[in-house]
Amino acid sequence: MSGTAARTNADHMNDPMRLSTYERDGFYDEMFDEAGLARPEAQLLLETLESLQDGQLQRCQMAAERLLIQLGITFNVYGDSAGTERAFPFDLIPRIIRGQEWEWIERGLKQRITALNQFIDDIYHDQKILKDKIIPEEVIKSAIFFRPQCAGINPPNGVWCHITGTDLIRHGDGQIYVLEDNLRVPSGVSYVLENRDLMKRTFPQVFEGLRIRPVDEYPSLLLETLEAIAPGGTRDKPLVVLLTPGMYNSAYFEHSFLAQKMGIPLVEGRDLVVENQKVYMKTTMGLRRVDVIYRRIDDDFLDPEAFRADSLLGVPGIMAAFRAGNVALANAPGNGVADDKVVYAYVPDMIKYYLGEDPILPNVPTFLCWREDDRKYVLENLDKLVVKAANEAGGYGMLVGPHATQAQRDEFATKIKAAPRDYIAQPTLALSRVPTLIGDHLEGRHVDLRPYVLYGKDIRVIPGGLTRVALRKGSLVVNSSQGGGSKDTWVMA
Numbered sequence: 001m002s003g004t005a006a007r008t009n010a011d012h013m014n015d016p017m018r019l020s021t022y023e024r025d026g027f028y029d030e031m032f033d034e035a036g037l038a039r040p041e042a043q044l045l046l047e048t049l050e051s052l053q054d055g056q057l058q059r060c061q062m063a064a065e066r067l068l069i070q071l072g073i074t075f076n077v078y079g080d081s082a083g084t085e086r087a088f089p090f091d092l093i094p095r096i097i098r099g100q101e102w103e104w105i106e107r108g109l110k111q112r113i114t115a116l117n118q119f120i121d122d123i124y125h126d127q128k129i130l131k132d133k134i135i136p137e138e139v140i141k142s143a144i145f146f147r148p149q150c151a152g153i154n155p156p157n158g159v160w161c162h163i164t165g166t167d168l169i170r171h172g173d174g175q176i177y178v179l180e181d182n183l184r185v186p187s188g189v190s191y192v193l194e195n196r197d198l199m200k201r202t203f204p205q206v207f208e209g210l211r212i213r214p215v216d217e218y219p220s221l222l223l224e225t226l227e228a229i230a231p232g233g234t235r236d237k238p239l240v241v242l243l244t245p246g247m248y249n250s251a252y253f254e255h256s257f258l259a260q261k262m263g264i265p266l267v268e269g270r271d272l273v274v275e276n277q278k279v280y281m282k283t284t285m286g287l288r289r290v291d292v293i294y295r296r297i298d299d300d301f302l303d304p305e306a307f308r309a310d311s312l313l314g315v316p317g318i319m320a321a322f323r324a325g326n327v328a329l330a331n332a333p334g335n336g337v338a339d340d341k342v343v344y345a346y347v348p349d350m351i352k353y354y355l356g357e358d359p360i361l362p363n364v365p366t367f368l369c370w371r372e373d374d375r376k377y378v379l380e381n382l383d384k385l386v387v388k389a390a391n392e393a394g395g396y397g398m399l400v401g402p403h404a405t406q407a408q409r410d411e412f413a414t415k416i417k418a419a420p421r422d423y424i425a426q427p428t429l430a431l432s433r434v435p436t437l438i439g440d441h442l443e444g445r446h447v448d449l450r451p452y453v454l455y456g457k458d459i460r461v462i463p464g465g466l467t468r469v470a471l472r473k474g475s476l477v478v479n480s481s482q483g484g485g486s487k488d489t490w491v492m493a
Helices: 040-050 056-070 099-123 137-141 189-202 218-228 252-262 318-323 347-355 372-380 406-418
Strands: 074-076 085-087 090-097 163-170 176-182 240-243 272-275 278-283 286-289 292-295 328-330 385-389 398-400 423-427 433-438 441-450 452-455 459-461 466-470 484-491
Touching (some): 040 090, 056 090, 056 189, 090 099, 090 441, 189 218, 189 466, 189 484, 218 252, 218 292, 240 252, 272 318, 278 318, 372 406
Parallel strands (some): 090 484
Antiparallel strands (some): 074 085, 163 441, 163 452, 278 286, 385 423, 441 466, 452 459, 466 484
């Protein structure tokens, strides 16, 4: 660790994981401080690791990987010639967050979601933020996820973003930043629950003596959130269904997992029908009225009468039922306007505009290529910046300048000049690292964090979230589709 051994105690002689040779390499490490000593919240975990017999952690890791396959914990990769379905990579060494720091993160997330929700509602109603020139009107009107079809809609309780996955990173300065907001159909929470279960099954001794906040109540909280947005006048127990595009979707495992955990029907578009602006589910006993739809289908494919006419995945007439207030949709269509990475740059302004507060969680500094001065700077510094397409996800449409070839940088320069509105750029951040099992020893790997926020009657943040890890040495791309994996996330009580 920059010449300093990573130890919990200088007197420890047993070192089966070669912790004494673990290197921080100048990055912020979530487990070790600058002196190479275990952070207080990681002390017990490190003592447990150092007490293991040779090969014990590797055996636990292999057992976890076997369980992943047996349990069918997978994801699909579109266009993968080696096959579409893969086990989701998992690493046994958890990421640990102090309880006090988590309280601060939680406050910041609640503040951010409150402002984003007010922004979305404003955009589809009075558009005051545009009239007051806080955000240029053209930025919104040119956002590909802005849906004019949603103008004037009033979702239950005025909530547009019921389930949010906000990506956070820690930079080398120790500060946590918001990297992006995922408001449309955020995925990954099933891995949060399964990661914790895997840890308890394969490595139970690490939980001894530690007070770790539980995550297993998420399905019941999600169902409570969904039931809270049921249209007024519905039955005491609203019928909630999860609408999936089908088994070939990349997150189908999660769809079926969450439906099972909540005890609600998993349906496809062909299982639903709209009559008299009400939604019904087809059953062997006839039609059953549906009150709430947790939809895992993008806006474009949700309703061929309102969006893409060629969609075979959605339900004709479902938007008319939603507009009439006869069914609740989570997340509400149209909220993707706030997912645009150009709009992301204005979230601190939204917080000040709607809430009159300074942001608790800062954005990553962002250059907007549609601005002439920003574009000039970006084009002159492509070798230092990360460039992102405004509406891509999963690590696609991105240039990591310092790791790119000159040909790749030239290609992005051409794209930026042709469509400057479609690109942003940010400094190349030194993402924090967490020790990760590589063969028979631990090496640092870069991570981010995706906490999940539920918004029904109240806003609730699940303690922890999905820690995604870039398993390739030196890589900053944590997405599973780009070779990343995940870790359990411990919030200390």
